[in-house]
Amino acid sequence: FKRTNHGQHRQIPSPPGFPIIGNLHQLGALQHQSLWNLSKMYGPVMLLKLGKVPTVVLSSSETAKQALKENDLHCCSRPPSAGTRELSYNYLDMSSSPYNEYWKELRKLCAQELLSAHKIQSIQPIKDEEVKKVIDSIAESASLKDPVNLSKTFLALTTSVVCKAAFGVSFEETVLNSDRFNKLVRDAFEMLGSFSASDFFPHIGWIIDMFKGLQGRRVKSVQDFDAFYEQMFDLHNKEKQEGSDDFVDLLLRFEKEETVVGNDKLTRNHIKAILMNILLGGIDTSAISMTWAMAELAKNPRVMNKVQSEIRSHIKNKERISFDDTDKLEYLKMVIKETWRLHPPTPLLLPREVMTEFKINGYTIPVKTRLFVNVWAIGRDPDTWKDPEMFIPERFMDSNIDAKGQNFELLSFGSGRRICPGMYMGTTMVEFGLANLLYHFDWKLPEGMAIEDIDMEEAPGLTMSKKSELLLVPVKYLD
């Protein structure tokens, strides 16, 4: 890195580090927060050495735009990582595949066949049914005046919707509701979120991972998932339901038709890797978004009242909210954007790897540099946002800013070639889930709890969930 920068290039500002570990010790448990604090001293383009890996962190909307828009093609690959290699069947999935023909064709296939607006609208009956179950269960708690654990409720909701869309409705009782399946998903999230030494010390890190037992746990997690997928494929082949076209049905059809992706025919391993993306990309992010939104609403009764009035005046006395109803809820959409500004579910996006040298703010970013975009920091940048720490959805009134990847102030889904392909699925899930819970119930704090007691601490991990579970007491709105 030094050689490339020597003489002819300006040095990228960089905090001093130690030999071998570089700046690793400066990454706290909440990496986006540590990096934000460092960026206040070293600027919006900052170089860190994480173990052996040169890493550039971008912390302003302007520098994010230079990378993700003006130079996207130079930096839209992904770095190799031991954790994702195992879970992705050697990078056969969308999120960890390097930028190449295979990734381009896979992404196109998934965008058209699995995650298109048309396909997502076709799974609306699944959402309707799952949300209805949630409402019935909350109504029971309301009649007993019991608090509801909203963190768990949202996670269970998104798990059922994503799994039924992916694996089919008919296996709900036998497989998807089982403890075994829930544990599989939990373990995989843990693997992805855990610190892996081999990602920072390419030649010796695996030894540390082995001693820590991480490597063994990874292999076990993948083996368990593999067995689960095989069981699913068998069930789909044996008990094919007429007219059913869940994601597994579609992918097995592509396999049968010998569909070519990149240079390979689609195999079972490709299908497993794609399903892994759907599960790990789709479940957590939407549930986290809904939990943070409800926590902010509980903390801000004015906003809670305003969003509920909007929903209730639009829906009137209908028993169920339809998919189309949510489209008209402008203030709810602002509440969600404001939630994503302060609590982006993936605060550093997914890491990118530079493929060809380019410049940001006049600094040269060499090939193979790892790139993080600190979306969390950008959402709190006082140069962009007035009163950045305050939850004020009205800031989006009369503003064109949305989270679809063109406004670099709000990058909850990323931007450029690697932008989240599940954006429509995620957004509609969050809008629909929140609209229903806010329409059917008022929400009070548990007895003895004051607004100041709502804890907004974040939990460490690849995705940023609320550390303590959110408990609120529902009061039924209509009987």
Ligand code: HEM
């Ligand atoms: C509120 C919900 C969601 C949020 C906030 C979110 C956020 C993100 C972010 C920030 C990225 C990285 C973008 C980048 O590197 O520039 C990403 C990538 C990805 N997301 Fe999502 N996501 C959500 C829902 C979903 C859903 C529902 C799915 C699939 C069912 C999904 C699948 C993926 C995949 C496969 C990638 C990797 C794309 C690639 O590298 O080509 N996400 N998501």
